[in-house]
Amino acid sequence: MTDSRDPNTEPDASPAPGTTDRPLRILIGADTFTPDVNGSARFSEHLASGLASRGHDVHVVSPAAKLRPGTHTEIFDGQKVTVHRLYSWRWYPHDWLTFALPWRIKQNSARIIDEVKPDVVHFQSHIIVGRGVSTEAQKRGIRIVGTNHVMPENMLAFTGIPKFLQNWAIGLAWAAARRSFIRADAVTAPTRRAADYFEKATGIPNVYAISCGINADNYVADFTPRTENRILFVGRVAGEKHLDVLLKAVQMLPADLDVKLDIVGGGDQLKNLQNMANQIGIGSRTTFTGYVTEEEKQRLYTAATVFAMPSIAELQSIATMEAMASGLPVVAADAMALPHLVHDGENGFLFTPGSEKDLAEKLERVLRLPQDELDAMKNESLSIVAAHDINRTLTTFEHLYRGEPVTDPVALPRQATDAP
Numbered sequence: 374m375t376d377s378r379d380p381n382t383e384p385d386a387s388p389a390p391g392t393t394d395r396p397l398r399i400l401i402g403a404d405t406f407t408p409d410v411n412g413s414a415r416f417s418e419h420l421a422s423g424l425a426s427r428g429h430d431v432h433v434v435s436p437a438a439k440l441r442p443g444t445h446t447e448i449f450d451g452q453k454v455t456v457h458r459l460y461s462w463r464w465y466p467h468d469w470l471t472f473a474l475p476w477r478i479k480q481n482s483a484r485i486i487d488e489v490k491p492d493v494v495h496f497q498s499h500i501i502v503g504r505g506v507s508t509e510a511q512k513r514g515i516r517i518v519g520t521n522h523v524m525p526e527n528m529l530a531f532t533g534i535p536k537f538l539q540n541w542a543i544g545l546a547w548a549a550a551r552r553s554f555i556r557a558d559a560v561t562a563p564t565r566r567a568a569d570y571f572e573k574a575t576g577i578p579n580v581y582a583i584s585c586g587i588n589a590d591n592y593v594a595d596f597t598p599r600t601e602n603r604i605l606f607v608g609r610v611a612g613e614k615h616l617d618v619l620l621k622a623v624q625m626l627p628a629d630l631d632v633k634l635d636i637v638g639g640g641d642q643l644k645n646l647q648n649m650a651n652q653i654g655i656g657s658r659t660t661f662t663g664y665v666t667e668e669e670k671q672r673l674y675t676a677a678t679v680f681a682m683p684s685i686a687e688l689q690s691i692a693t694m695e696a697m698a699s700g701l702p703v704v705a706a707d708a709m710a711l712p713h714l715v716h717d718g719e720n721g722f723l724f725t726p727g728s729e730k731d732l733a734e735k736l737e738r739v740l741r742l743p744q745d746e747l748d749a750m751k752n753e754s755l756s757i758v759a760a761h762d763i764n765r766t767l768t769t770f771e772h773l774y775r776g777e778p779v780t781d782p783v784a785l786p787r788q789a790t791d792a793p
Contacts, residue, residue, distance in 0.1 A: 397774055398430040400489055402482075402496035402506035404472065406435035406456075407449070410639070410664060411609060412691045413522035416563075416585040417497050418449050423767045425452035432489050434482070434502055436461035438471045457485050459502070478505035491515060493774040498523045499553035507556045518773050519557035520583075521550065521571050524686050551575040559773045563689035564710040581779070586766030587694045589758060591667075593675045594700025596748055602632045602740045605677035605701070607670060607692040608684070610640030610661070615683040615706070617649060621729035622681075622736060624653045630740050634659045635673055674699035678747075679739045685726045687711055694761055697754035702747065704735045720753035 403417040425431045437458035447456045459473040482505035494510040495518040496503035510517050554560050562568040565582040572580050623634050650659040680696035685708040693714050703721035705711040717723045722735035772779045
């Protein structure tokens with residue numbers, strides 16, 4: 374991997390000397406993409422539509438999932454994007470994951486790259502599609518950018534690998550990641566902590582921390598004095614999210630708070646958690662919405678009092694950023710990248726990962742705040758998330774695509790973010 378980082382140069386909208394601001398032909402390789410619902414798929418979708426809105430010719434290679442294989446023009450956020458859908462198989466231990474066939478990825482990647490003739494290839498993970506497009510782009514001398522959204526540790530529950538072999542399997546997965554990402558001219562991760570974690574796991578240095586970004590204009594903050602206490606979680610209803618901790622914490626909250634809990638999203642743990650909520654006596658106060666429309670999700674953000682994120686494996690957490698853009702204080706696990714977003718005592722609180730008692734105490738602190746102190750936290754969330762505007766993200770990637778020097782647009786000092 375080559376490194377074009379200049380620590381004294383900030384990204385801006387003007388091209389560096391000797392470069393051009395002509396529109397680019399960009400090929401995004403994604404192992405998960407719409408209609409999948411997860412952070413990586415949503416980032417790839419918003420990246421593609423955002424780049425298309427700036428006049429670039431954007432192509433995406435991804436598994437077909439539930440859609441028809443082939444090349445189609447698809448519309449995202451009102452923008453036309455060419456999507457090359459590869460024939461794929463369902464991974465049945467997982468509730469939605471599909472994968473492109475690994476024994477056909479080299480041929481498919483070569484065919485698509487030769488048809489598209491991209492200026493740059495940007496892959497989003499190393500698993501299958503990322504491996505294929507990065508290999509074939511390197512052969513053709515095409516500039517490569519790689520972004521990591523994957524923690525192999527999160528996939529263990531869906532592999533069937535015995536526990537005594539899991540550390541060995543994680544090592545193999547990171548070694549595979551290195552083989553793909555070492556081909557890239559620039560490597561990125563969504564936060565500084567995620568970048569540091571990736572550097573330690575793969576041995577690849579100089580990884581940029583570039584926020585996935587959100588369009589904050591899509592979300593509405595409500596400063597009307599609250600009439601009820603609503604706790605909200607948005608995300609995959611999966612084991613690594615530790616939603617059992619959240620349910621137990623809500624059960625521990627004092628009855629006078631009359632708390633309602635909304636869990637938004639689907640996943641393999643949905644039925645188990647519904648049963649658990651009933652068993653511990655909070656079933657009547659807990660709503661599992663399943664998947665909802667974007668409009669309904671935005672309404673739930675606006676209506677909530679506080680957002681809870683108990684997960685311990687967030688490389689960034691787009692849902693937390695959306696909550697902050699909706700003016701919500703956040704109570705989150707003090708783990709991985711969440712401290713980048715939740716500044717303890719300012720826009721919410723961090724709790725000890727896995728501790729339902731500490732989570733309950735921090736939720737109660739927010740729910741008992743006088744209105745003026747709650748409003749101060751809400752305003753601080755709005756202030757912090759402003760640094761994660763999608764336009765900053767798009768501009769930074771445009772510079773990387775052109776080989777121009779950039780610095781991390783959103784980062785914390787390295788000494789403050791040592792990876793666990």
